[in-house]
Amino acid sequence: DLQKAQNERTAIICMSYVQYSNGFRINLEELGNIKNDHTLVINASQAAGAFEIDVKRMKIDALCSTGxxxxLAGYGSGFLYLSRKLLDDTRARAIGWLSVEEPFADRNREFQLRTDAASRAELGCPHFAGIFALGASVDYMMKIGTKRIEERVLQLNRYLTDRLSDEGWRVLSPLRTESSRSAETLVAADNPKLVVEHLARRNVLVTEKPQGIRISTHFFNNEEDIERLIVALNETRTE
Incomplete structure (x- = not known):
């Protein structure tokens, strides 16, 4: 129990919003309410783009995510959020030439760090292609609506886990409550490598895990995709 584990030595609580291994999604609002005065750091790489995140309501102090x-922005992009309090209370461990006030003054004996988070964290030349791709992705998702995306993602995951259970496949993802459901599902398989290879031949891409396979569905997928997955999975039982 996370609340019981906190003591006078606790400084930071660092968690993933969604666990990459089995798709378990933590309740960030509950976590924010029990963190007390500790700094809450969240890795949202397996959640940002699929689930709504409100850093103020969830009392998140720092959040990072890949793009x-x-x-859906391709490799080489990502973002970082730092609360104003965390910015004021901390000092950068590494800086670049654009991290300081008056960067073109080329002062090597002294410098004054900029107070805005984005420039303070830039250690070199920006990766413009990744930034533009991430910006286009954000614009596209905002047009669809983050709430609509989350609802569709959860709807597809419920359909997926129901169909897997119907066909006798054992779902390993912890789904004791709906709040722990995400867009990723871990399914038991005796030979994950062979299952992944067979599905790939059917143009169905999943991820190999030690216990089985991880299946992920986003808002652009549909029920027909899931049925095609089920058919391909059942074929592995006869191989």
């Missing part, structure tokens, strides 16, 4: 997963 190449559920944000």
């Amino acid at each position: 190449h997963k559920w944000m």
